Amino acid sequence: MRKYILTRILKSILSIFAVVSIIIVMLFTMIDRTKIFENDPVLKKQKGDARTTYIYKKYDELGYMDYQRKVDLCKGVYDDASDYNACLVNGSEKQGEALGVWERKGYTVEYLKSGDPLVYHDYSALELLGHFYSQLIVVDSKNAVQDEANPDLERRYYIGKNPANGTPAILCSGCQYKYQLYFNGSFPFIHQNKITFNFGNSYPSNQGIPTVQVINEGQGAIKPYEQTFDTGLTESSALIQTSCQYKPTLDKLDSKRFSDHYASCLSAHESPSMVGTSYLMGIISLIIAYAFGIPAAIDMAQHKDKFRDKLGIAYINLLVALPSMAFIFFMRSIGTKLGLPDKFPQLGFGDIRSWIMPTVILALLSTPSLMMWLRRYMIDQSNADYVKFARAKGLSEKEIFRHHILRNAIIPIVNGIPSSIILCISGALITESAFAVPGMGKMLPNAINQLNNNMVITLTFIFTALSILAVLIGDLLMVAVDPRISLTAKGGE
Amino acid sequence: MSENRNIILSVKNLEVKFKVRDRILTAIRNISMDFEEGKVVAIVGESGSGKSVFTKTFTGMLEINGEVSQGEIWFEGQDLAKITNPAEWEKIRGKKIATVFQDPMTSLNPVKTIGDQISEVIIKHQGKSKSEAKQVAIDLMAKVGIHNPELRFDEYPFMYSGGMRQRIVIAIALACRPKILICDEPTTALDVTIQAQIIRLIKDLAQEYGFTTIYITHDLGVVANVADTVAVMYAGQIIEYGRVDEIFYDSRHPYTWGLMSSLPQLGEKGEELFAIRGTPPSLFEEIKGDAFAPRNNYAMKIDYEEEPPFFKVSDTHYAKTWLLDPRAPHVEPPAAVQELHARMLALTAKGGTYGERE
Numbered sequence: 001m002r003k004y005i006l007t008r009i010l011k012s013i014l015s016i017f018a019v020v021s022i023i024i025v026m027l028f029t030m031i032d033r034t035k036i037f038e039n040d041p042v043l044k045k046q047k048g049d050a051r052t053t054y055i056y057k058k059y060d061e062l063g064y065m066d067y068q069r070k071v072d073l074c075k076g077v078y079d080d081a082s083d084y085n086a087c088l089v090n091g092s093e094k095q096g097e098a099l100g101v102w103e104r105k106g107y108t109v110e111y112l113k114s115g116d117p118l119v120y121h122d123y124s125a126l127e128l129l130g131h132f133y134s135q136l137i138v139v140d141s142k143n144a145v146q147d148e149a150n151p152d153l154e155r156r157y158y159i160g161k162n163p164a165n166g167t168p169a170i171l172c173s174g175c176q177y178k179y180q181l182y183f184n185g186s187f188p189f190i191h192q193n194k195i196t197f198n199f200g201n202s203y204p205s206n207q208g209i210p211t212v213q214v215i216n217e218g219q220g221a222i223k224p225y226e227q228t229f230d231t232g233l234t235e236s237s238a239l240i241q242t243s244c245q246y247k248p249t250l251d252k253l254d255s256k257r258f259s260d261h262y263a264s265c266l267s268a269h270e271s272p273s274m275v276g277t278s279y280l281m282g283i284i285s286l287i288i289a290y291a292f293g294i295p296a297a298i299d300m301a302q303h304k305d306k307f308r309d310k311l312g313i314a315y316i317n318l319l320v321a322l323p324s325m326a327f328i329f330f331m332r333s334i335g336t337k338l339g340l341p342d343k344f345p346q347l348g349f350g351d352i353r354s355w356i357m358p359t360v361i362l363a364l365l366s367t368p369s370l371m372m373w374l375r376r377y378m379i380d381q382s383n384a385d386y387v388k389f390a391r392a393k394g395l396s397e398k399e400i401f402r403h404h405i406l407r408n409a410i411i412p413i414v415n416g417i418p419s420s421i422i423l424c425i426s427g428a429l430i431t432e433s434a435f436a437v438p439g440m441g442k443m444l445p446n447a448i449n450q451l452n453n454n455m456v457i458t459l460t461f462i463f464t465a466l467s468i469l470a471v472l473i474g475d476l477l478m479v480a481v482d483p484r485i486s487l488t489a490k491g492g493e
Numbered sequence: 494m495s496e497n498r499n500i501i502l503s504v505k506n507l508e509v510k511f512k513v514r515d516r517i518l519t520a521i522r523n524i525s526m527d528f529e530e531g532k533v534v535a536i537v538g539e540s541g542s543g544k545s546v547f548t549k550t551f552t553g554m555l556e557i558n559g560e561v562s563q564g565e566i567w568f569e570g571q572d573l574a575k576i577t578n579p580a581e582w583e584k585i586r587g588k589k590i591a592t593v594f595q596d597p598m599t600s601l602n603p604v605k606t607i608g609d610q611i612s613e614v615i616i617k618h619q620g621k622s623k624s625e626a627k628q629v630a631i632d633l634m635a636k637v638g639i640h641n642p643e644l645r646f647d648e649y650p651f652m653y654s655g656g657m658r659q660r661i662v663i664a665i666a667l668a669c670r671p672k673i674l675i676c677d678e679p680t681t682a683l684d685v686t687i688q689a690q691i692i693r694l695i696k697d698l699a700q701e702y703g704f705t706t707i708y709i710t711h712d713l714g715v716v717a718n719v720a721d722t723v724a725v726m727y728a729g730q731i732i733e734y735g736r737v738d739e740i741f742y743d744s745r746h747p748y749t750w751g752l753m754s755s756l757p758q759l760g761e762k763g764e765e766l767f768a769i770r771g772t773p774p775s776l777f778e779e780i781k782g783d784a785f786a787p788r789n790n791y792a793m794k795i796d797y798e799e800e801p802p803f804f805k806v807s808d809t810h811y812a813k814t815w816l817l818d819p820r821a822p823h824v825e826p827p828a829a830v831q832e833l834h835a836r837m838l839a840l841t842a843k844g845g846t847y848g849e850r851e
Contacts, residue, residue: 384599385594385596385599385600386599386600386601386602386603388554388594388600389592389594389600389601389662389665390602391554391586392552392554392586392587392591392592392594392666393586393587393591393613393614393617393665393666394582394583394584394585394586394587394588394614394617394618394669395583395587395613395614395617396579396580396583397579399617403605403613404602404605407602407604407605408602408603408604411604481604482604483603483604483606483649483651484603484604484649484651
């Protein structure tokens with residue numbers, strides 16, 4: 001069993017690796033890279049050399065190429081100060097030699113209108129992947145921060161407490177993050193900043209913000225709350241202290257609050273993040289769907305070919321046949337008639353009325369397949385020989401249903417439950433768009449449209465990893481409910 | 494038919510009809526039969542002759558589209574044909590009349606432990622507690638020949654072989670000490686060596702518990718081995734009924750002759766195996782005269798016109814054929830049937846099980 005799970009996890013990691021690699025190579029090599037600037041408002045204002053260098057700088061940042069300005073290319077070749085200075089003079093012999101060195105390394109030389117040279121090298125597919133994976137996982141350590149302006153930075157781990165709730169926490173000085181391990185009330189209750197994923201920054205929307213933060217950070221107005229900082233200052237602030245990172249230069253306000261350099265913090269927001277919104281909506285609708293679908297399917301199977309079964313089949317057919325778009329808009333107008341908002345932001349996160357229609361619609365949309373399959377599995381099982389034998393044993397129909405048929409029919413359904421739960425996170429595109437819900441549903445299509453490569457990669461990575469995890473958990477659950485299945489890798493334990 | 498004995502189950506003029514796509518199929522056509530307590534009765538006949546349907550009426554387990562349209566089934570002073578309430582059936586099924594089905598591989602619930610499936614019926618019918626039921630179940634498992642029953646109590650059916658599963662099915666059927674055990678082709682799905690073991694087991698248990706056994710089978714070898722009396726069914730009727738030796742060595746109905754001649758074990762090397770020509774009549778239509786007449790080499794004019802009554806051969810032996818009418822010409826049964834005794838003895842000499850009977 002353990003061996004099996006280990007192999008599964010290994011295979012899962014390989015699959016994620018494969019999917020993400022394919023996406024990266026596709027994004028960076030098959031899409032015209034000049035198009036990424038179409039949605040960039042900054043570039044429109046720039047002209048001449050500034051524009052050219054901006055473009056190269058962005059390409060470099062986004063991982064298309066390695067780009068060196070004149071200063072950098074000279075520094076890269078000459079250690080000696082006089083050589084370096086000579087290299088900075090356009091047209092000089094030293095500069096020509098330096099450019100020769102870069103050219104031999106496979107770089108292309110180009111000159112700006114000012115006469116300044118620059119060199120760049122487009123990454124090949126392999127280099128693209130190497131570049132991405134080499135910076136994907138960031139392990140924080142007490143030597144992570146190297147700040148020349150702050151040579152006396154203490155380097156140690158120590159036990160402190162989470163200022164928000166007083167629980168113990170592992171803190172670090174010298175790391176990128178001050179709070180390495182801490183507890184709070186939100187799932188999964190224990191949090192860490194030791195190992196973080198770096199998917200790069202979002203571009204062109206949400207410029208400069210890491211993609212993970214875009215997905216994760218709260219939305220709406222910031223939400224200040226009373227808190228005490230480590231200088232002893234108690235004031236109303238929205239800063240989340242456990243998220244604080246090293247900040248090289250502190251401003252006045254920072255010095256008032258923090259005794260150290262860890263002053264770059266996220267803020268608490270009024271509304272949940274995009275992930276949070278989609279997840280909350282998904283989970284509630286899932287609970288509604290199962291709470292309605294499972295009893296309905298059981299009832300239908302128990303009264304096969306009777307009126308209520310036919311009614312249920314009519315309902316299933318209707319929902320399957322109706323385009324979901326039409327259904328969503330139809331339901332939305334019913335909602336409007338009942339006085340519910342047709343757009344989520346009208347009343348916002350805090351008002352339950354905003355949630356009713358989208359969750360109910362999502363729930364109803366997932367009931368037909370659940371009902372159809374469970375009903376079918378139950379009817380299949382009720383024709384099985386063991387049911388006949390159970391009847392011959394003198395068990396009542398009710399006992400047969402409860403102790404025999406349901407146990408068997410639920411097995412294939414159980415396999416799908418983790419997927420349903422975990423993949424709520426990906427949001428529901430059409431429903432969320434119809435109600436303008438600020439959730440995950442539109443993230444991927446938007447990112448693709450805007451050529452927000454890092455965001456596409458981030459989402460691909462998250463969705464792939466979660467799908468694989470969901471399938472794994474589903475299979476493990478099957479083992480729990482079906483004694484015939486045992487997990488053994490090839491060749492046994 | 495046979496009076497003044499201990500009759501446990503008495504069927505009178507039973508008729509069963511099925512509704513199949515707006516047509517009515519008469520599966521059982523006016524059967525009357527008594528079952529003697531403690532005896533082994535075998536019901537034989539080809540597929541579709543109504544063997545299973547007949548016994549299903551004893552436990553109210555007809556398919557949803559079938560019904561007992563006429564007749565009575567008397568058991569312990571109660572007419573089972575009149576029961577409509579499922580709760581009343583639950584008091585009979587499993588408790589008084591138990592059934593063992595053909596395929597042990599599918600008769601047990603794959604996701605419940607063996608122990609659970611045995612205890613379940615003990616708890617239900619005898620109102621025992623879970624731990625008491627477990628003890629009873631373990632005793633039963635030992636009785637049907639499961640080694641280390643304590644260890645195997647919590648195992649699942651897939652961990653058992655076919656023969657062992659059939660033993661469990663038998664244990665479940667006998668858990669409440671039923672009066673009647675219906676074995677619906679209990680060995681068809683098992684391999685030959687296991688078949689003999691299971692037959693032996695049922696036989697031994699019948700002696701110990703004193704229940705009446707009703708076998709439904711195609712296998713005349715099994716019949717010869719275990720049955721006290723045999724009923725031959727054809728097209729929803731019993732056409733011949735008698736003690737096992739009477740049926741085997743002194744059968745009177747041409748259909749029984751056909752059945753006996755068809756035994757593949759009796760075929761001679763190089764000879765073509767015997768088969769009864771034609772197919773059974775459609776039960777959707779009214780059958781005029783003797784249902785077997787169109788396939789019968791000995792058919793007379795009257796066979797096509799009027800249904801034969803039961804003719805008495807001996808006190809225990811009856812057959813439903815006009816050939817037994819005093820006016821009928823005398824016919825000899827086919828050679829294969831006449832030689833049956835000799836051939837079967839010859840088979841036994843080669844190591845068969847025939848002749849093991851007391």
